[in-house]
Every structure is written in structure tokens, then in C-alpha cells.
Amino acid sequence: SWMIRTINDVGDMLNKRPYPDPSATSQQTDSISIKFTIPNYVYIDESRENIEVGWWDEENKVWQLEENEMKINKTSHLVIFQTTRLAPFAYLQSRCTDYPYESWKLRCIAPDVAIFDIQGKRINLTFEIGEDYVMLIEKDEPELKHLVNQKMSPGMVLKNLSRCGIHLLPDDRDFQLGGLETKDRDSEERAIWDVVCSVSAYSFRSSKWNKNPKLNGNIVLKIRENLEYDREFFEDYEPDWRYVMWWPNKCSFVDCSDLNDDFEKPVNIPDDKETHSLFNLALIGNATDEALERC
Numbered sequence: 001s002w003m004i005r006t007i008n009d010v011g012d013m014l015n016k017r018p019y020p021d022p023s024a025t026s027q028q029t030d031s032i033s034i035k036f037t038i039p040n041y042v043y044i045d046e047s048r049e050n051i052e053v054g055w056w057d058e059e060n061k062v063w064q065l066e067e068n069e070m071k072i073n074k075t076s077h078l079v080i081f082q083t084t085r086l087a088p089f090a091y092l093q094s095r096c097t098d099y100p101y102e103s104w105k106l107r108c109i110a111p112d113v114a115i116f117d118i119q120g121k122r123i124n125l126t127f128e129i130g131e132d133y134v135m136l137i138e139k140d141e142p143e144l145k146h147l148v149n150q151k152m153s154p155g156m157v158l159k160n161l162s163r164c165g166i167h168l169l170p171d172d173r174d175f176q177l178g179g180l181e182t183k184d185r186d187s188e189e190r191a192i193w194d195v196v197c198s199v200s201a202y203s204f205r206s207s208k209w210n211k212n213p214k215l216n217g218n219i220v221l222k223i224r225e226n227l228e229y230d231r232e233f234f235e236d237y238e239p240d241w242r243y244v245m246w247w248p249n250k251c252s253f254v255d256c257s258d259l260n261d262d263f264e265k266p267v268n269i270p271d272d273k274e275t276h277s278l279f280n281l282a283l284i285g286n287a288t289d290e291a292l293e294r295c
Helices: 155-161 175-179 185-198 279-283 290-295
Strands: 032-037 052-057 063-065 068-074 077-082 089-094 104-109 113-119 126-129 133-139 202-206 220-226 241-244 251-254
Touching: 052 077, 063 089, 133 155, 185 220, 185 241, 185 251, 185 279, 251 279, 279 290
Parallel strands: none
Antiparallel strands: 032 077, 052 063, 052 089, 068 077, 104 113, 104 202, 113 126, 126 133, 202 220, 220 241, 241 251
């Protein structure tokens, strides 16, 4: 035997009904239980007590925060909560969860290999930087094991970390959210270029003075000669470090120290120093001959 029948379109076969039903005569208050598992490559720090889950507001095309209490098993990443609506749900996280950084330091351990440490708000990260690659190293967290000791381009490392919930790619909209003043783009580019060109001779570290609101967008870092390619200095004292400030068109050694708690005062250029258009010119008379040769 045989039969002929009509095959309906999916849109005709499925009847989309919102929950709660707006056409219901009585108010629906019964909640339903939702469970979903956050992927095992997403980093959730052990100290975190609560997480945020959002539901997709199709009408306004935005994620709205689910206000009910969330329970998460930090081992299995299973999330359980009660809700009175049916919609797509997602684990939400602030773009500034790991930003701004507490501190960072950059130095060479070989002529063509540098180590970059970031002390974050909830996790510390160490990167090895070599010719044409960046590599995350020395991390034991299971969420990051697929990234450790894998040579990638800088962009891919940052993209993969962001996919793991560790977002290190701030943009201009994150400055206000992170409580920071915006920096002058030309000053940033000048400082980055000088650091890259002289890291084989110097160790660089972030400075608290870089957050001084009176810098007017300029950059302040602390530097120290590192001709032996030391990863850590056996003797590491504040007087061993010097401070450099970058303007959009020049740079100079400046008179400040992280030991000073008054970070609101202006940063001054010492009487025996002057500004230069190039960092290696500023080093003349302030560096050893070997350091000058490497820069």
C-alpha cells in the first residue's frame, strides 16, 4: 500500500508560544528550572561566589540580566537556576573582569626571548615572547591547559584567552568602566616602540605613577638595565629603578618613585635632565656603553 501526504513547512508545524503566556486569563507564577553547563575551557576562579546569567531580549536585541539566584558547581561548571521565562540564556561576564591589570613587567632572558608577566585582578599570567610567536607558559589551571606552551601569534593568544573568559583586549570604552584616564595614542605608540627596541638591554615594569591624572595622557614606566638577561634580580630595590615619561613627541627621565604615596602631584623633569625626541638619545649619559649598543 502507499500514501500521499502534505509535508508542512517548519514554520507551520511549530507553534511558538511565549512563557509566561500573555493571553492567559490568570497570572502564571510557576517558575521552571534551567540547567546548562559552561564549557570546561572557560575559567571561573575558585573565590567567585556568584555568576551572572543573561537572557536574550529578542524585542530589544540585547542581553538582559536574570535576577534570580544562580548556583554553579565549580568542578563540573553546571549552572542551575529558576526562572519564569523561556529564552536563550548565556553566562555573562564583565569586559573588565580582568582589567585593569594590577601590574606588569617585561624583560629579556636571552637575546631573542623575553618574558612578560601580568598580575591580573584574579589570575596571574606569564608569556614567553620570541621571534614571530607568543606563548602562554607556567599555568596549571585545567581551563588553560590547551593553550599552555603553544606558540601562536599575539592576536591568537589574546583571542583564545578571551574565549576562555580572560579578556585582555580592552578598548577605549573600558577606560571609564575600569576607572582609568585615557592615554594619548601617540604617547602610547612612542612608548611601545621604544620599549620593544630597548628590551634587550632593559627590564621594564609598570608604575603606579602612570595612573596619575595630571599626566595629561602621557606614559610613565620604570626601567633598569638588564645586561645579564636576568628573569628576576637577586637584589631588587626601588632605588635601582629609574622612571621615564613619554609625551606624544618626546621622552625624558623624570623624578618620581613608587614609594611615594602622593600620586596626585605633578611629575617633574630633574634639573640635570632634558627631553629628547628619541629614547636612545635620552639614554646618552644615563646608561652604560653596552646598554647603548643594544638599543
